[in-house]
Amino acid sequence: MESLTFRHTTKKPLPGSVPNAITGVVASGNLEILLERVLPPDACEVAIETPIAGYGAVWEAVVADFVARAQPGGLRISINDGGARPDTVSLRLLQGARLMEA
Amino acid sequence: MTQWRGEREARDARIAAGRAHADGKVVPAGSVVDLLEAVLRPGDRVCLEGDNQKQADCLARGLAACDPGKVHDLHMVQSGIVLPEHLDVFETGIAKRLDYSYSGPQGARIAKMLYGGQIELGAVHTYLELFARYFVDLTPHVALIAGVSADRDGNLYTGPNTEDTPTVVEATAFKNGVVIAQVNQIVDQVPRVDIPGDRVDFVVEADTPFYVEPLFTRDPAAMTETQILIAMMAIKGIYAEYGIRRLNHGIGFGTAAIELLLPTYGEKLGLKGQICTHWALNPHPTLIPAIESGWVQQVHCFGSEVGMDRYIRARPDIFFTGADGSLRSNRAFCQTAGLYACDMFIGATLQIDLMGHSSTITQSRVAGFGGAPNMGSDPHGRRHPSDAWMKAGREGQVVGDPALMRGRKLVVQLVETFGEKLVPTFVEKLDALELAKKIGLELAPVMIYADDVTHIVTEEGIANLLLCRDADEREQAIRGVAGYTDVGRGRDRAKVEELRARGVIRRPEDLGIEPLDADRALLAAKSIKDLVHWSGGLYEPPAKFRNW
Numbered sequence A: 001m002e003s004l005t006f007r008h009t010t011k012k013p014l015p016g017s018v019p020n021a022i023t024g025v026v027a028s029g030n031l032e033i034l035l036e037r038v039l040p041p042d043a044c045e046v047a048i049e050t051p052i053a054g055y056g057a058v059w060e061a062v063v064a065d066f067v068a069r070a071q072p073g074g075l076r077i078s079i080n081d082g083g084a085r086p087d088t089v090s091l092r093l094l095q096g097a098r099l100m101e102a
Numbered sequence B: 001m002t003q004w005r006g007e008r009e010a011r012d013a014r015i016a017a018g019r020a021h022a023d024g025k026v027v028p029a030g031s032v033v034d035l036l037e038a039v040l041r042p043g044d045r046v047c048l049e050g051d052n053q054k055q056a057d058c059l060a061r062g063l064a065a066c067d068p069g070k071v072h073d074l075h076m077v078q079s080g081i082v083l084p085e086h087l088d089v090f091e092t093g094i095a096k097r098l099d100y101s102y103s104g105p106q107g108a109r110i111a112k113m114l115y116g117g118q119i120e121l122g123a124v125h126t127y128l129e130l131f132a133r134y135f136v137d138l139t140p141h142v143a144l145i146a147g148v149s150a151d152r153d154g155n156l157y158t159g160p161n162t163e164d165t166p167t168v169v170e171a172t173a174f175k176n177g178v179v180i181a182q183v184n185q186i187v188d189q190v191p192r193v194d195i196p197g198d199r200v201d202f203v204v205e206a207d208t209p210f211y212v213e214p215l216f217t218r219d220p221a222a223m224t225e226t227q228i229l230i231a232m233m234a235i236k237g238i239y240a241e242y243g244i245r246r247l248n249h250g251i252g253f254g255t256a257a258i259e260l261l262l263p264t265y266g267e268k269l270g271l272k273g274q275i276c277t278h279w280a281l282n283p284h285p286t287l288i289p290a291i292e293s294g295w296v297q298q299v300h301c302f303g304s305e306v307g308m309d310r311y312i313r314a315r316p317d318i319f320f321t322g323a324d325g326s327l328r329s330n331r332a333f334c335q336t337a338g339l340y341a342c343d344m345f346i347g348a349t350l351q352i353d354l355m356g357h358s359s360t361i362t363q364s365r366v367a368g369f370g371g372a373p374n375m376g377s378d379p380h381g382r383r384h385p386s387d388a389w390m391k392a393g394r395e396g397q398v399v400g401d402p403a404l405m406r407g408r409k410l411v412v413q414l415v416e417t418f419g420e421k422l423v424p425t426f427v428e429k430l431d432a433l434e435l436a437k438k439i440g441l442e443l444a445p446v447m448i449y450a451d452d453v454t455h456i457v458t459e460e461g462i463a464n465l466l467l468c469r470d471a472d473e474r475e476q477a478i479r480g481v482a483g484y485t486d487v488g489r490g491r492d493r494a495k496v497e498e499l500r501a502r503g504v505i506r507r508p509e510d511l512g513i514e515p516l517d518a519d520r521a522l523l524a525a526k527s528i529k530d531l532v533h534w535s536g537g538l539y540e541p542p543a544k545f546r547n548w
Helices: A056-070 A086-101 B006-019 B029-039 B057-064 B084-091 B104-115 B127-134 B165-173 B225-242 B253-268 B285-292 B309-313 B331-340 B387-396 B431-438 B471-479 B493-501 B528-534
Strands: A002-009 A020-024 A031-037 A043-050 A075-081 B026-028 B045-048 B074-077 B095-100 B120-124 B142-150 B178-186 B202-205 B246-249 B278-280 B298-300 B344-347 B410-414 B455-458 B461-464
Touching (some): A043 A056, A075 A086, B006 B029, B026 B029, B029 B057, B029 B178, B057 B084, B057 B142, B084 B095, B095 B127, B127 B331, B142 B165, B165 B178, B225 B387, B225 B410, B246 B253, B253 B285, B278 B331, B461 B471
Parallel strands (some): B045 B074, B045 B142, B074 B095, B142 B178, B246 B344, B344 B410
Antiparallel strands (some): A002 A043
């Protein structure tokens, strides 16, 4: 098990007012994401628990691209990973952000 | 004095020796070993029909049970290494040398035996290439083939999996070779004559029906959103763009997803009748919804697929069928169709390097090529134009007289940036090169060479390699769609953005595709059961795909 945390400053808060959302499932090759609107509007924190060690640089890149694209200010995001591939992680993060914008 | 009939006399002697174990041409299953020991000579070239799907398994067991003191040092020339017996014969010394095309299920064991020097390897061929050599320098002395039924004269019905049989028999029977067929049943009259009886010397009634591998059934339930996104990009960014009507699909989940998106996403884009009308393709169950929705005009098949027989019989306007109603497939002709009469090949691979060379060989598996290198290549012998072919030709032409321009086949690699267990698809160096060095191959086993590849599609976007003007652009175009692999993260971001501005790289948003719309709801069938419904109950999936 490896724990990783990435903190970013965003240019704007994520639109919408949904307080929290969950998407995905903890299954092999998949992941579960909990999103909570609990941080200041220009802050985003992503905490990851993954069973596969050694992919820190990939996680860092995936999270940075997600933050640049979605501008998820105000969100604390907790990821429970089941060995998902980076493209699946990106997709779930974007799906989660869309749920929060509803 | 010159002897002109030596081969013919040898053949007659083999047949006479075999007749001792036969009643006319018919040999009981219990006498297979005796028959083979009587007919075979040490050092013979033998084709033991191992196709992509249909397997002469009774004869394979018989060959493996022969006495290596009598039958030894055979040179096996067969397209598929599929059954354990195909390799067992090399362990006992019955066989020594091998020329083949495809070894899917035995890929790991064949790699081990090559490393261990138990097999003297000629070459790993494409299907067409091996078939061609049957007529030049790898003509079999003995062919061991499989069919559904035969009459006592040897007239043979292959069933819908005709596959390689006519090619193998042609090369053997007309060049002084001996043809031995195993059939499930001896009948008074065969449903149709796929192989005329005067080309078949012995018929063995097998103890069990021959084995057929369901190779092309992809369960829609296992399709991911990433595969759906890639399929959407391919349809909109390549099929629609070039107006691809004549094509061949690989057998992976990515192309199966495209088949399932035609009646939904393709319909929405107004592409029905504009794309995907004529196919060189096995009867993929996932094509059923597109056929039923009126997208498909005709399909010629390499082989058949388990469970599709009744459906095919009910759709003779679409498929090639015999007077008896069942499918007539033919691997050699369909490969030729895929090579010369299709404007696009699209399929997956396991590794792509920085120039776009691809390989399905990893250090522990030698899967062989099958047909991909032929269909996934630009045939320089083509001389008929089509809009898709000419458009690709224009995009790829950099210098030279436009009046002498020729077209280009589209060769598309459809891959996810990471494979199973987070293994990256994009690599600096193909494992195939390491393998070639390790077992001393003169030619590295590359599946599709970079100069044949025109497009690479991943979940990150489409790279159009036709538009790249030098090696550096090509490398950055590939890195630019390689996602979060090391190769992808090693990109020159400024160069990639420049390529994107020129349309060399196109992202989902450049194509008007929202990645979050890549939903399983878009699949015309979401399960095998849905496919059965689409077929009106005619498709009968094999047991392992039934989960209801």
